[in-house]
Amino acid sequence: MDPATREWQALDRAHYLHPFTDHKALGEEGSRVITRAEGVYIHDSEGRRILDGMAGLWCVNLGYGRHELAEAAAEQLRELPYYNSFFKTTHPPAVRLAERLCTLAPAHINRVFFTGSGSEANDTALRMVRHYWALKGRPHKQMVIARENAYHGSTVAGMSLGGMAPMQGQGGPGVPGIVHVPQPYWFGEGQFGEGRECTPEAFGRECAAALEAKILEVGEENVAAFIAEPVQGAGGAIIPPESYWPAIKAVLARYDILLVVDEVICGFGRLGEWFGSQHYGLEPDLMPIAKGLSSGYLPIGGVLVGDRVAETLIEAGGEFFHGFTYSGHPVCAAVALKNLELLETECVVERVRDDLGPYLAERWASLATHPLVGEARSLGLIGALELVADKASGRRFDKALAAGNLCRDLSLEAGLVMRSVGDTLIISPPLVITRDQIDELVARARRALDEAARRLSATDQGPSVGRVS
Ligand code: PXG
Numbered sequence: 001m002d003p004a005t006r007e008w009q010a011l012d013r014a015h016y017l018h019p020f021t022d023h024k025a026l027g028e029e030g031s032r033v034i035t036r037a038e039g040v041y042i043h044d045s046e047g048r049r050i051l052d053g054m055a056g057l058w059c060v061n062l063g064y065g066r067h068e069l070a071e072a073a074a075e076q077l078r079e080l081p082y083y084n085s086f087f088k089t090t091h092p093p094a095v096r097l098a099e100r101l102c103t104l105a106p107a108h109i110n111r112v113f114f115t116g117s118g119s120e121a122n123d124t125a126l127r128m129v130r131h132y133w134a135l136k137g138r139p140h141k142q143m144v145i146a147r148e149n150a151y152h153g154s155t156v157a158g159m160s161l162g163g164m165a166p167m168q169g170q171g172g173p174g175v176p177g178i179v180h181v182p183q184p185y186w187f188g189e190g191q192f193g194e195g196r197e198c199t200p201e202a203f204g205r206e207c208a209a210a211l212e213a214k215i216l217e218v219g220e221e222n223v224a225a226f227i228a229e230p231v232q233g234a235g236g237a238i239i240p241p242e243s244y245w246p247a248i249k250a251v252l253a254r255y256d257i258l259l260v261v262d263e264v265i266c267g268f269g270r271l272g273e274w275f276g277s278q279h280y281g282l283e284p285d286l287m288p289i290a291k292g293l294s295s296g297y298l299p300i301g302g303v304l305v306g307d308r309v310a311e312t313l314i315e316a317g318g319e320f321f322h323g324f325t326y327s328g329h330p331v332c333a334a335v336a337l338k339n340l341e342l343l344e345t346e347c348v349v350e351r352v353r354d355d356l357g358p359y360l361a362e363r364w365a366s367l368a369t370h371p372l373v374g375e376a377r378s379l380g381l382i383g384a385l386e387l388v389a390d391k392a393s394g395r396r397f398d399k400a401l402a403a404g405n406l407c408r409d410l411s412l413e414a415g416l417v418m419r420s421v422g423d424t425l426i427i428s429p430p431l432v433i434t435r436d437q438i439d440e441l442v443a444r445a446r447r448a449l450d451e452a453a454r455r456l457s458a459t460d461q462g463p464s465v466g467r468v469s
């Protein structure tokens with residue numbers, strides 16, 4: 001091992017508490033040190049070049065090494081490195097970015113509230129929907145309905161809106177007044193559901209019916225909003241059945257409840273439209289955004305606010321006591337603006353919709369015949385593989401085998417970053433990936449699957465175990 005790597009690992013072990021990390025395990029294994037990147041490739045300190053199938057953490061939409069973004073940051077740092085937008089003040093980069101975002105968003109969305117991250121965006125959305133109903137003279141409408149296994153961030157409100165049991169089990173009670181309904185996870189909870197014959201379309205409608213049942217259970221008069229991602233990202237790249245969103249829209253149309261669509265992952269081209277909401281024909285009242293807004297080059301998020309909520313806030317007068325030091329940070333805003341300009345002039349979103357998305361779908365689907373793969377699905381440039389011990393029944397591997405983590409680690413050895421969520425493997429590559437690089441991605445994934453199959457077949461699988469990771 002390179003001495004520099006050894007030193008970084010030692011310092012890392014001694015001082016750095018990482019996000020979402022088992023530090024005992026990290027201390028034993030040592031961290032991987034990423035030193036530079038270009039295009040769709042990252043390089044580690046040992047000289048390995050790895051195809052980044054996750055675009056960092058679902059965010060480097062434009063790929064690495066874009067000098068235009070570095071120059072936009074440098075120019076803004078020289079001109080005005082910081083000023084706030086509290087107290088009736090503003091600055092050109094934030095204003096221009098707000099205007100640009102509103103031209104890209106659905107027509108009824110004409111305002112933006114900036115934050116530093118996706119978690120802060122969801123905190124903002126939560127406070128805003130509750131404040132909206134209070135202004136409307138309906139202060140009891142405070143409850144928010146979210147989905148099981150959703151990820152909406154790691155702040156207290158983000159974690160509470162999220163439906164991840166392990167997160168909710170740590171750090172004390174979350175924000176009160178948040179309830180959860182089932183996720184539209186056909187492979188994990190529909191297809192092989194207990195003793196049930198059903199189609200994806202029927203399952204999608206069932207999930208919408210569960211939302212309606214929850215609204216009736218808690219009382220429409222108490223519900224402020226429903227929050228969901230168009231396609232669930234961190235939960236396992238869960239692409240809902242085609243019936244799901246139309247059925248959800250029909251339910252919401254029957255009740256006076258706001259719709260918050262978390263676009264932190266699906267926004268900025270991931271599904272082949274500027275926003276995932278446009279792919280599914282949704283008209284959200286609020287859209288939290290982050291990640292691809294700056295292609296991850298600098299931290300910036302926000303909430304796109306529809307006219308219904310924005311005009312109520314404005315017309316009511318008085319202050320919304322909420323904001324962050326870095327709301328609309330000028331350097332982050334300048335980089336985000338340049339990022340949007342490049343996505344637009346290089347027709348990146350259209351290319352995902354018309355060429356790369358369909359191409360990935362075809363190539364990714366070729367993995368479905370692999371003995372380990374129970375399902376291969378994708379939409380735009382999000383994809384998932386469901387690993388199974390038995391294809392016909394969808395039986396999962398014994399959890400102790402950690403098949404997903406094994407496959408993820410083997411994938412890295414094969415030169416590809418994939419993410420594992422239980423025994424689901426996920427990809428979400430930079431949107432500038434080429435067809436040749438998609439071929440390379442699929443070939444490397446297949447190599448990892450082959451090696452995983454070899455190792456797993458050598459182990460005693462034990463008895464059949466639960467299917468849902
Ligand atoms: N909403 C969604 C849908 C997200 O995916 C957030 C909000 C929070 O954004 P910030 O910027 O506060 O992190 C996210 C973040 C994973 C993983 O393991 C995904 C995220 C964050 C950390 C890990 O897939 N997404």
